[in-house]
Amino acid sequence: MSTHTEHAEHGGDIRSIMTGEKPKNGHDAERKLNFWERIYLVEIFKGLVNTFKMMFRPSTTIDYVGEKSRENQRHIPAVGYRGEHYLKVDDSNNIKCVACFMCSTACPAECITIVGDQTDVDQFGAQRFKAPEVFEIDMLKCIYCGMCVEACPKDAIAMSTTYNQVGTKRGDFIFDKARLLKNNDEFMESLGLARSGKDKDGRYPLSPDGCGPDVTHGVQPFRQGVRQDGA
């Protein structure tokens, strides 16, 4: 201890200078090691006991790929996760989008390309004003912010939970209208809904129109995100 106080007086310990306190025993580097501490075997064994304890704990690694991959170990995002886009259709399988360019205007990455087109007469005999002839999203440029979904006045674009798409060509990531509609079919099928997003009771649980006061946009019953235990 005496050596340490001398150090403090000579400005060796910055903490004791700043606080004016004596350094604690734990900082005393001058302590003599006894015999067992000097041969280090006991300390190594103590460390190994900790290592062996950890070996029998359940693994924190998720089984992302492989045959042993378990469903509850993977990240399955909840509905509402912002993955790949899909274009919705209405009950008569017409595309909901009216090519108003709101989404491509709101897009910060400017990754949406729309070319408008006039459509045929719908089932009520009315002329639908517009529909997209070309609707392309560059999935590589997209930052998955969801602003297109918020901007859409017709609830025509939304985001599915698919997020792990990799590819070797840049052109593979430009999703056209057919691919986005295919995304819609796949996503609705995985949720057990009809192609237009209608469930068995005739409601539209994914649509903001049918959600009422529910701030989750009606997606709460579909929440399937599963977290790993203890995560």
Add this chain to the structure above:
Amino acid sequence: MGLEQMIPSLAGDGFFTTQVNKVIGWARKNSLWPYPFGTACCAIEMMATLNSRYDLSRFGAEVIRFSPRQSDLLIVSGRVVLKMMPVLTEIYQQMGEPKWVISMGACASTGGVFNTYPQIQGVDQFIPVDVYIPGCPPRPESLIDGVLKIQQIIDGQAERGEFTRPTVEAN
């Protein structure tokens, strides 16, 4: 590339050489040494991929090398600006053959939201990119998928992306 050029008998298509190539490919794909070119938030996800929860070392891509001479997989994760691009090009050229490149995230692949003059609108304008990973940033699972895709490319199950450099025509 690499070993195939050093052994002349490996250039053929015979049974023996095919088997040797298979063994070489198996060794290569299970010991990828990545060079982390992390310049932005994608690098955080890359670190998360290396952690115990996602554990990239299961796929052999465990040893992160900070020297391009020792690595064979370049993970470009993050924005690359005009001043950084010569550095990245030099790093790519310093890597020994065979080498593969992952372009991770929107910024490295296409420029993302940064449609500005200093931002490189996709590193594939300058270096050949094998696997693109979309996302801003991509989840660690996506990076694992990208590394698995690189393994498929090494194995010959997936095709390598074409690299067409924009050529300057002489007047």
